[in-house]
Amino acid sequence: MLKKEYLIFIALLGFLFSDFLSNVKVGFDSNILKYSNPENPISSNFIKLGMGYKSKLKIVDRKTQMSLNFVKSIYDLSEKSNYSFGLKLKQPLGKYRYLMLSYKYIDNIYLREYVDVDQGVLDSIYQGTNCSFDNSIIDIGYELPVLKKKSKINIHYIYQTQFYNKYFTEFDLELHGLKLKYIRQLKNNKSNIFSFRFNYAKNLTLNDFTLSTSYMDRGYSEYLFSLVEKDKLKGMSVDLVLRTYSSSIIEDQLHLDRRHIDMQSSFWNSYKFFGRKNKLIFKYRKRVTYSPYSWVKNIKSFDKLIIEHNMYF
Numbered sequence: 001m002l003k004k005e006y007l008i009f010i011a012l013l014g015f016l017f018s019d020f021l022s023n024v025k026v027g028f029d030s031n032i033l034k035y036s037n038p039e040n041p042i043s044s045n046f047i048k049l050g051m052g053y054k055s056k057l058k059i060v061d062r063k064t065q066m067s068l069n070f071v072k073s074i075y076d077l078s079e080k081s082n083y084s085f086g087l088k089l090k091q092p093l094g095k096y097r098y099l100m101l102s103y104k105y106i107d108n109i110y111l112r113e114y115v116d117v118d119q120g121v122l123d124s125i126y127q128g129t130n131c132s133f134d135n136s137i138i139d140i141g142y143e144l145p146v147l148k149k150k151s152k153i154n155i156h157y158i159y160q161t162q163f164y165n166k167y168f169t170e171f172d173l174e175l176h177g178l179k180l181k182y183i184r185q186l187k188n189n190k191s192n193i194f195s196f197r198f199n200y201a202k203n204l205t206l207n208d209f210t211l212s213t214s215y216m217d218r219g220y221s222e223y224l225f226s227l228v229e230k231d232k233l234k235g236m237s238v239d240l241v242l243r244t245y246s247s248s249i250i251e252d253q254l255h256l257d258r259r260h261i262d263m264q265s266s267f268w269n270s271y272k273f274f275g276r277k278n279k280l281i282f283k284y285r286k287r288v289t290y291s292p293y294s295w296v297k298n299i300k301s302f303d304k305l306i307i308e309h310n311m312y313f
Helices: 004-016 117-122 166-171 294-300
Strands: 020-029 044-057 064-075 082-094 097-114 129-146 151-164 173-185 191-203 220-230 234-245 259-273 276-290 302-312
Touching (some): 129 166, 151 191, 276 294
Antiparallel strands (some): 020 044, 020 302, 044 064, 082 097, 129 151, 173 191, 191 220, 220 234, 259 276
16 A cells, blocks of 8 residues: 555655654544445545655744645545645744744545536436545734743634535635634643634535536534643543534525534544654544434434554654
């Protein structure tokens, strides 16, 4: 599944160049396509190869902190394999205040095989097509200290797009989000982090003269809550997402009056092995969907277990 040369290249960068960071993550996902239980979930092993670079740039009086990262994800289920790229800039403003800018792009996020309604009308033999999308995220943030510099608050504006492959443009989304994060520093490298985020997603292709967009609106609003407790070696987090779809189209049974509660808990522990940092992570995620239509509740509710082991070079 994995070429040996990839591992050697990632490891060498970490050993030879202090500004380069690299890691290898291996894991298992018990329900890789987020199927409901009646659909017989599909599991998959995976490996993620990460490479990062950190530096300080002399752009203004105070040096700008910059980081780049690239991740190649490889799954047993080959359709899920993809890559992501990220850039982060953090500019000190003085008095422990920072301006932050980040960009992340994730290529070809595969969901599952769907039937495209418009294609089905044109071709009676048509069975279904793989559905996937590209995800772009721009995050602009401001950080300031509170409580005698022992804690800090981050305020973010987030712009995100999800553009689907050509058969499923009826699902294209544009998202605007506001995020507030509070970080409390404690003794012995311990910290608590609480964040709240609101997202509004607009269905960009609604009523664009195709059959499917005339009766389907995937727009929604959601609230996201996250709590993290961690120290130098171990930690845990709880994430909660409350989403309500905005469709008012009577024929749109998939989204009309639909909402869900999505919960994920994570636990991790770090340790040294041959002088290198390792991290073991357990994640459990469960989504409960509410809808006037039982078939929607059945296919959009799921749970999954993810186990990851991260090795840093």
